[in-house]
Amino acid sequence: MEMTIDEPVWLRRGSWFGCPLIGAALGAGLYGIANWAVTVTWFPWQKPFQALLEIPKPWGLAGLLALGLVAGWLFAAVWAEQRLIVIVSPGSVRLQRGKKKRRIEARLTAVFKDDKELVLLGADGKELVREKTDLSEAALAKGFSGHGFPWHDEPPAER
Structure with missing residues (x-):
């Protein structure tokens, strides 16, 4: 769902x-x-x-x-x-801003909000997505962690 x-x-x-x-x-x-x-x-x-x-x-x-x-x-x-709309489902994330739509189906190692930007890190730890947003951090955390994505309250430390 x-x-x-x-x-x-x-x-x-x-x-x-x-x-x-x-x-x-x-x-x-x-x-x-x-x-x-x-x-x-x-x-x-x-x-x-x-x-x-x-x-x-x-x-x-x-x-x-x-x-x-x-x-x-x-x-x-x-x-x-x-405005950014985020649609999270098990195994994929869709981002929509106006008429631009983007689907991410890669394995994510971290999802977090860095200031006013939503960041999704791929399997190799590199940024797949960095999108400016005013969406609630609590709503993002609930949506991502509720669908099995690794939500972090803070940007993870670099390796």
Whole structure:
């Protein structure tokens, strides 16, 4: 039986709502900063803020809100494309990042997380895989050790 190790559902789904909302809030905040910046004589880059405020009232703010929404949505899309999904089954490991898929069926001598990277060592002790990930170390340990792979809490000492 295989086990899929991925970001929590609430985070995957929430990022599609949260990132655009945060982007829109930043856009609105930029409009507020522009209102403040043009009143302070020492503030640099006043001309772009003045130009922003010269846009007719509802359209300047609406434009920044829309720009923030789109930027947040793009950020969520990049996040989704860059996240690592690990599928562990007895005798094989599959890694998926966006459309790129990789299957490892070699005998592994060690599996561990080195900082923010998942590392799989082959039979000769050489790295087969080193992938950046934010996946929980506890979930990775459970998935790998539960399927007979040698999980290490720390990188093994070099021989």
